[in-house]
Amino acid sequence: MIRTLVVRSLAVTTSVAVVAVGAAGAAQAADPGVSKTEIVIGTTTPLTGPASPGYKDVPAAAQVYFDYVNKSGGINGRQIKFVVKDDKYSPAETVTKTNELILIDKAFMLMGALGTANHLAVVDEINKQGMPDVFINTGASVFDNAKKYPTTFPFFPSYQLEAKVMSYYIKNTPDLASKKRCFMYQEGEFGENAGAGFNAAGMTDWSAQASYLPTQIAQGFGAQVTKMKAAGCQLVVFFGVTSATAVLLKTAAALQFKPTWMVTSVGSEPTVIAGILGSSATAKAAMDGMLAPSFLTPITDVGNPYVSQMKTLVEAAGLQWNFYTYYGVTLAYVTSQAIKAAGPNLTRKGLINALQTQSRNFKSPASVPMNITATSHQGLTGYWIGRYDSAGTLVRLGKPNEVYIAGNALSSKVKVGTFRPPAPTRKLLP
Numbered sequence: 001m002i003r004t005l006v007v008r009s010l011a012v013t014t015s016v017a018v019v020a021v022g023a024a025g026a027a028q029a030a031d032p033g034v035s036k037t038e039i040v041i042g043t044t045t046p047l048t049g050p051a052s053p054g055y056k057d058v059p060a061a062a063q064v065y066f067d068y069v070n071k072s073g074g075i076n077g078r079q080i081k082f083v084v085k086d087d088k089y090s091p092a093e094t095v096t097k098t099n100e101l102i103l104i105d106k107a108f109m110l111m112g113a114l115g116t117a118n119h120l121a122v123v124d125e126i127n128k129q130g131m132p133d134v135f136i137n138t139g140a141s142v143f144d145n146a147k148k149y150p151t152t153f154p155f156f157p158s159y160q161l162e163a164k165v166m167s168y169y170i171k172n173t174p175d176l177a178s179k180k181r182c183f184m185y186q187e188g189e190f191g192e193n194a195g196a197g198f199n200a201a202g203m204t205d206w207s208a209q210a211s212y213l214p215t216q217i218a219q220g221f222g223a224q225v226t227k228m229k230a231a232g233c234q235l236v237v238f239f240g241v242t243s244a245t246a247v248l249l250k251t252a253a254a255l256q257f258k259p260t261w262m263v264t265s266v267g268s269e270p271t272v273i274a275g276i277l278g279s280s281a282t283a284k285a286a287m288d289g290m291l292a293p294s295f296l297t298p299i300t301d302v303g304n305p306y307v308s309q310m311k312t313l314v315e316a317a318g319l320q321w322n323f324y325t326y327y328g329v330t331l332a333y334v335t336s337q338a339i340k341a342a343g344p345n346l347t348r349k350g351l352i353n354a355l356q357t358q359s360r361n362f363k364s365p366a367s368v369p370m371n372i373t374a375t376s377h378q379g380l381t382g383y384w385i386g387r388y389d390s391a392g393t394l395v396r397l398g399k400p401n402e403v404y405i406a407g408n409a410l411s412s413k414v415k416v417g418t419f420r421p422p423a424p425t426r427k428l429l430p
Helices: 008-026 057-071 091-104 114-120 121-127 159-171 188-198 215-218 222-230 243-255 268-275 280-287 305-316 323-341 349-359
Strands: 036-047 081-085 110-111 133-136 152-153 181-186 208-212 233-239 260-262 292-293 382-388 394-396 401-404 413-418
Touching: 008 233, 008 323, 008 401, 036 091, 057 305, 057 323, 081 091, 091 114, 114 188, 114 401, 121 133, 121 152, 133 208, 133 222, 133 323, 152 280, 159 292, 159 382, 159 401, 181 188, 181 222, 188 233, 208 215, 222 280, 233 243, 243 268, 268 280, 292 394, 305 323, 323 349, 394 413
Parallel strands: 036 081, 036 110, 110 133, 133 152, 181 208, 181 233, 233 260, 260 292
Antiparallel strands: 292 382, 382 394, 382 401, 401 413
């Protein structure tokens, strides 16, 4: 899934604004947002703005799943009310919208809040409140800190881990290892985390590096592409949101720059790229041969029981089946299992305990194991590697069920193994 941010300085300047929530929240009754009949779940995400393409589909798909659960009787007799706030990918807006979720909407918990700098602006106060902050939509390793952020739980693997996996794969694939390589990234925690992962894996010999700010996406990446082309780069590793990937491919085509691309798992959704490049055929041609890690069962594996059931739910609701809708249903599905595991006497502490003690029993289409304990909130632990073909399909490479696993610590080394997701629950209900 899941990964986004703006510059760190914005997070610093806006983080103080949410402190007012603490004083107001202290007067509230314990565990707001849960009654005998309802659970209020909130999220902040860019429904508009430069990062909205694709990401706006995540909460829409989560709502589809919650509607399905509600029609089936809810969770332990309670209906899910899902409140989505548009923060426009701005940390200042995230502060405002998080305040609204806590003070006005009385949310019991947050799920899938998106953006690294955005979430850094509010995470301290969320944890002070004791509010479950479940499956945040960012891969910044800073949030895997059970001691500092005891109520915050990442879901997808960190950018740091992803970079280590990419490094391992490049070094152990002769055709890639021999290429002159460049690194382009989104500035802020996103790119910094990736850079730290590459450094830890010993991949520092870039022929050139380039960066961008989210506000520059609309302008195109002429300067960055010109720099990498001049450096003779044959392999470009890119960490950015999907809308930025599309602009990068468009700019590269215009400047006749044709390297092998390796793009972060959250930056290569074909339908979003097609929308920006103007046609599916253009997107498929531009992405043909692109490498990308992934942490979910391939979206095109319609014979898989997770994929088939989730696809049916999404399309029946009139949404497009893509990585973001797939991911949104997955988040809601796993969150619902955690709520059910917390039992009928639902409390915030009970939900956090369920996450830390029962996560190994949660079902999902994740292609790697989940690691959540009282001392580690890592979430998913690795990736498989795929390559886009001429039909726009990410084809899984390597042996059947082969995955690359590691911890978030920079010292943790990548290991190659196999993992097969367990069967889903009956009718995909929690």
